[in-house]
Amino acid sequence: MKPLHSWEVSIEEAIRIQENLKDRLIPKKTFSSPKTIGGADVAYSTNKNFLFGAIAVLSYPEMKLIDTATAKGEISFPYLPGLFSFREGPILVKAFQGLRVKPDLLIFGGHGTAHPRGLGLASHMGLWFNLPSIGCARTPLLKEFDYPCLSRGSFEWIFLKGKKVGAVLRTKRGVKPVFVSPGHRIDLMTSIPIVLAACQRYRIPEPLRFAHRFSRKMMHGA
DNA sequence: GCGACAG
């Protein structure tokens, strides 16, 4: 795939890139029914110098592991809420290139459009890979939302300037909800049932759980 | 200026 831009940019340039890429997002479903779903996650070494990206591809809706790829790299961008993709993006691109089976859709451990400038990690990487993508974060970034009731599947909207940009979704009864928002080539209403279906027994979608496990495994072995 | 702030 062709790089959309350089990753070695200043904070000001990164923000400008986000504002430009935002208009290229396709906020609607561009696929029929996904046969595979990938999960992307990154682990950080204790010494604070390296990071390890992992992408796991699972069959959908069976959620059986089909393929996986990992990559190691040096941390080259600080952690700044709102600029997360510039920190984890490069290593995820590297991991993605090692995949033998490309997924029909990708779920990221971060936000999509539920982001101050409408371009979280999932949106950014969805554009980069030109794939439908969903953001599924464990904690909120935007603050305008209510908590859903305790039953699995219930949700509340996340708002940004009066617009619904995401959902606080209860993926497991009585357990802290996750924060779902569409990334690229998908809409919010389509994203919710997909994330729910990807959560079999745990709060976190299976593709993300696999990716998390593999990224940590690589970190310990390297 | 101060607090908030995905991982």
Add this chain to the structure above:
DNA sequence: ATCTTGTCGC
């Protein structure tokens, strides 16, 4: 994110 022991609950 990562560092960590026990501990409460299904």
